[in-house]
Amino acid sequence: MFQKDVCNMEWELLGIILAGLASLTHYFFKIPVDFPSPSNLKDNREIRFDILRGFAMIGIVMIHIHSYFQFFHPKDHLVIHSTLFLSNISRFSVPIFILTSAIFLKKKSGYWKSKLNHLVLPYFIFSIFGYLIKYQNYSFSEFTFFFLFGKVFTPFYFVPLLIQFYILFYVLNSVFIRETWNFWILLLSFVINLVSNLGYLDPILPNVYHSISIFNYLFFFVLGISIVQRKSSVQNSNQNTNFILFVFFLVVVVLMILFSYLLEIDFKNHHLFYPIFMMMFVWIHLHNFRPKIAKILSYIGNHSLYIFLLHPFIIHFMHSFDPYIFGGPILGYIITLLLNVGLPVLISSIVQKGKILYQSHHFS
Known part of the structure; x- marks a missing residue:
């Protein structure tokens, strides 16, 4: 455990070095950066941020598929190292999802009603079903604890985390939208996030809170709000921009291969x-x-x-059978990914169409 914590810290410090090199390259070569900005809105929603959320959502599923394959084939080292590599390279997913969630936030009439109907209530219902399915000795106090800290299923931690950010946005909205404070708030959130990532807040915070700590992702949330406040983005990115980013991408991939195949390190979600x-x-x-x-x-x-x-739920039930039954590790991985992304999207589409039909029939 200590070795993994050290490696995670070194990875964060390595990120600082790489970011410093990128900043110096940007400064000396005057390379323009086309940083995301919701300047071209379509029905008040920038579709490109939805594409980023789609990437993030697939990445989150890929992180969990690794543990599924590891459960059945821990000694199949090439496969496990490969799924670990895909998991590690997907670790941008949760921060990007939090960032895009901040971008789409607006403090308006019905703010909490919307959050309760579209997030808290579905989460509560699915938590009840999950608790009844996964556990045997039922306890109201245990369920309450699991519900508040997102522990019915491991991925559920994200909902209490997101709710905390919604509260933070609602309470401090007037602070976030002040343009003169924007840079300093962003800088402060960056420092807090970095300190948290390096583990300096762990002794201060209760152990049970670590998994849903907003300090681990604070910078991405504030960055999302900051992006909304920007009037426009630089639109003159050139070949040098693409080349530098491509070089850094290759460096990251090589490092991911090193950490995944040789050191067998499973990264955390909240690197900066x-x-x-x-x-x-x-x-x-x-x-x-x-x-x-x-x-x-x-x-x-x-x-x-x-x-x-x-x-x-899907990945939980899939633990009843070996993923290799789909035709080996490669097909098994692809089909597992398709099932865990495709089935929820299909159900969501059916529910959404049902709501539309109900509303059209009810108000006609």
């Missing part, structure tokens, strides 16, 4: 620099996506809540 780099890399190359792929990713991003809530 890798998610930012991946967001910019994907953002700059979004125009290269085929329209159908972009539409699919956007659709997944729009139905992400159902993936969060239903995917844990």
